[in-house]
Amino acid sequence: MYSTLRDGPPPRPSEAASDQSRPARRPAGLAVAPVVLMLGLTSMLTDLSTEMVTAVLPLYLVLSLGFSPLQVGVVNGLYQGVTALVRLAGGVASDRFGRHRDVAAAGYALSVLSRFALLVPGGSAAVVSGSIVTDRVGKGIRTAPRDALLSLAATENGLGVAFGVHRAMDTFGAMLGPVAAFAVLSTVPGSYRLVFAVSACAGVVGLAVLVFFVDRSPAPEPAGRPGPSAPTGTAAPADMPAQPTMKMSLRDMMLAVTDRRLRRILVAGCVLALATIGDAFIYLRMQRTLEITPTMFPLLAAGTSGMYLLTSVPLGRLADRIGRARVFLGGFGALLGVYVTLLSPLRGMTALLCCLGFLGLYYAATDGVLSALTSAALPAGARTTGLALVQTGVSLGQLAASAAFGALWTVAGVETALTAAAVLLAVALAIAWSALRRTM
Amino acid sequence: MTASTRSSARSTVPRSNRWRRRAAFAVVVLCAVALTIGYGISLAHRSSPVAAQAASPRPIDLTSLLRTPVVVFRSSERGPSYGEVSVAKLNDLTAPRVVTNLQCDRVDMVATVGLCLAASPGIYTSYKAFTFSADMQVRHGFNIVGIPSRARLSPDGRLAAVTTFVSGHSYASAGFSTATTLYDVSAGREIGNLESFTVTRDGKEIHPTDANFWGVTFDHDDDRLYATLSTGGQTYLVVGSIRTRTLRTLTTNVECPSLSPDGTRIAFKKRAQGSLVQWRLTVLDLATMRETPLAETRSVDDQAAWFDQNTVAYGLPRTSDQDSVINDVWGVAADGSGTPRVLVAQAWSPAFVQTGISG
Missing domain, CATH: 4.10.170 (p53, subunit A)
Structure with a gap:
């Protein structure tokens, strides 16, 4: 069996020994910790809530309030910077105080609040924009502590499966959102407010799952890393409070998140993000060359999500078996497959299925797997900060790439832009491979 | 662990x-x-008692009403008539209006023909555009994509323009984009999307990928049109020719132009400085390119319609309404003087047909 990435630098012989003893105790399988399922349920309900609103908001704004949605679209770019800041601050805070659950809950609560804002009578553009920004800020705050909780609840060689299960549940909720929204609208026609109320209700239940069924502080790390090593495999005494073994000084946290292994992941993640052009462009290109009418746009997203849903768990498991870095790089190989398909003379159904299949695989092999890869390279006490750092780096990289690709498309045309993106991605894959090589 | x-x-x-x-x-x-x-x-x-009230239409003969000067609009009155195309006498706007059975989100009408845009929300929300005859019967349908936003007919009803909003999906946070398509009403066929037209800015041809067009208004010759182009964060007033499929920029910060009946002025919404969501209703004189802000100080997000040569009409949501589903059509003098007043209560998307509808 191929050894997967281990927690925390540097690997110690004692851990290697415990690694070997683990498969016997917990055979690789789909069994995941109850906390993972609870976090999955929270995300599922929250995504259901978010996508219910996303599905009907444009209709509500244009048909009910008579707005030009462009006025809402404008604010979209503004929150990205804010999100990056709160994400990092939230990460440091949850690690420092050992309060991952509470920081995540604050993020989920903000999103629930944003739904209630839509219920305020006399909806205006300011309220709607405020609601969208609040929701995004909430998402920025909660992602890293939630991923840290997931990683702390999973066995070291079950990280990939745990993230896979979580992302599958999350995607399932997102796919269910529009169905639920239009089910409500067909029950009471024209009642967008009832859709928002049901969405808020789903959000409240999701938040309640987190608050009532996920412990406030994650269970302690068994090996007591990175402090003096405790005898491996010994469980912490049941009456011992969780925090003392978890918390790290700010200096140790800084050391942990600037450690060479995390730096390598950060470099790989950011370089690859810089070669990611964004789905909007992929769908636009598909629409233009594959002669797909925009009415099929929702189906494209559904196809991609469906593939993501189906392959998330198997790819997580594969990542645990053959190495997370390999599956992660493989995912970007699938993205390269999308670019190549778009540049190829392939047309019609074949091209469409290739694109959607590759795109779904790309998500399934990179989103949760990157968090698993990052978690494994971080000591428990600096996990949220490290995850927040990598996630922020990746999202800023994607933002820059999307802007640059749009500009290149305008100046040089779509073929040139796509070719450049494909070449850039190939180069990025080579750089990422050499950065992650030693961890494979 | x-x-x-x-x-x-x-x-x-x-x-x-x-x-x-x-x-x-x-x-x-x-x-x-x-x-x-x-x-x-x-x-x-909450909606049912009002519905019961509204469900007592007085019998008025539609055919005879249509021969007089009328306003055709989308009713925003709570109840069964909500969203239905309605007709009212221009000389007596407070008189009971006649509700047709056409359900539209945006409507326009000239003496001979009407244009309706409608959405049927569902898991797979579909949209349609169709023309209707002077007796309010559906004539010809066009496929449209996206949420209906603006509908405009040429003065003689031979051309139509439709602007829709195409929204992104959950992964693409790129926001919204618009699609503006022209139709030949008499031939019942699509002329093309404005994005396929050649655009020149300051004499130079440009090919922006982020181009969005909206709010077309037609001149009397069935060739010249005005519209808004947005690219690189700037909006432009463009003037173009359908025959040559070309557009060129005239000036900046003009949205949803509406040509006056005499073809000399354009009423439009001008984005207030430093604000994303505030528009001031303004009139542009095409001969002098001089702009006159109108006396309406509230933000207007609508493509205006000309009530007559001297009055501009536009829709505003009623702020006292809890659900903000009721709109009123207001009117204000086109020369910047006077104060705004309600022209048609509980109405949206008005079309003023001073000649009456003849078919």
């Missing part, structure tokens, strides 16, 4: 505590669901 640690962590929670958590969770879920259902019932009830 090992499996044994996790089970020991779990056992730190006493059994009674676990049941307490489950009970608290059940209470929260029950409360949330009960409140949502209660809200749903109250929403359903």
